[in-house]
Amino acid sequence: MTIKTRFAPSPTGYLHVGGARTALFSWLHARRHGGDFVLRIEDTDLERSTQASVDAILQGMDWLGLDYDEGPFYQTERFDRYNAVIDQLIEQGLAYRCTCSKERLQQLREQQMAAKQKPRYDGHCRDREIGPDEPHVVRFRNPLDGEVVFNDLVRGPIRVANQELDDLIIRRTDGAPTYNLTVVVDDHDMGITQVIRGDDHINNTPRQINLYQALGWEIPEFAHLPMILGDDGARLSKRHGAVSVMQYFEDGYLPEALLNYLVRLGWSHGDQEIFSLAEMTEWFDLSAVNKAPSSFNTDKLNWLNQHYIKSADPARIAELVLPHMNALGIQTNVDDKLIAVVEAQRERASTLVELAEISAFYYQDFAEYDAKAAKKAFKGDAAKCLQHVAAKLAELSDWQREPIHQAVADSVGELDVGFGKVAMPLRIAVTGGSPSPDLDLTLYLVGREAVLRRVDQAIRKISQATLD
């Protein structure tokens, strides 16, 4: 049988990292086995579903490169099918109409809780043979005894007694089918072979299996993924900053870095940390997925992001960093200079935002020096050294790395000081204290005019400080 998996988010918010990892694992399982991956939007909750959320989810999937072979399907477009199944269940006596009010149900729950029991429907309408005319919900007639056993591909065998389950509502008063019914119908109709989803659905699985059995359908395999917790070990929520996948895009992360980070959250392949998409596809295996929840760790994500920024094609990084440069007020294009700047700076940044920030000095003058760097560099004879080396640089006929290097070396020789006496103030004067590569490369990329202008500015700053 062909492997087919799906990702089935409900559009009530953006695609968050937990959902993204569920999608990734599901996608990986399909790709690994040469199967298909389906995207299905579970929008049966008319109240909370929004088009904006659908768009956000689609956008997130697209950015991560999680492509789907079928879909997106929308459950709201399949109501006729669900209702046909529900009607069939009623007809066969496997489901029944119920007129219990929300108030009665609420009261029942409170009583049961007070009696330290698990709240569940008492079957009040089970045998009342209610007709279709008065307002009602439809409930599934869950087996009263026996137990449901299934072998979770991640957790292993799980068993639940039917006595723990109650007659769940499969159609609301307004005629809309509910999750547990729609998910079963869809997974069956779409030929899903492995249902891979968050472990908050473990408790729903036995009910769904009973539904499969009542309908005489083949039961798919299930794999329940542990959840992802925030940095602090608490459930992921808004206060954890970047929970939306697209927030990571905006914060300057590369999709391959996020994917690599996510795949290692709950899954491993020996000691390997860096995985290309091809590698994770080749080795991903549900049986190697952890059972315990894991905490999101931004430090490690940053490390991976830096790794990918460092090893990606500089031209591509230039493309990606450009919007972040623009955001800093720098107007430029992806040209030779930007690519050279990226190559010069990329091992010093863990995000594209950072890369833009530490590269700004190649394009624009700055008002402030890094206090610590300036204090260290602008002292003693710094002004004199700067004056001397500036004169040398001004005389250069050819503004290239070699001659620049030579000019600085000459200056050092003539002044008869250590290299750092000249190089340090010069670097800080030109960069303001930003991380930067070899001095000659830095000066070359900044350009002669800007270098001389900034050295001048630094000399003035030093003399001013001396006067104070």
Added chain:
RNA sequence: GUCCCGUUCAUCUAGAGGCCUAGGAUCCCAGCCUUUCACGCUGGUUACAGGGGUUCGACUCCCCUACGGGACGCCA
């Protein structure tokens, strides 16, 4: 409360009874490299939740306790 699930360094994890004096990675610290900051390299600190079994032997198997999470909706 009831049911289901989980528990190895701060964090992600390796570990399928002896290979474990518990390995790797991130973080942190120190050193080297060095004209800054990084990168890189070397080294270091830190973990099997607790208690009982089973076994010649348990991080690995079983039970109990503790802690954590999830579910218990006319949400998904």
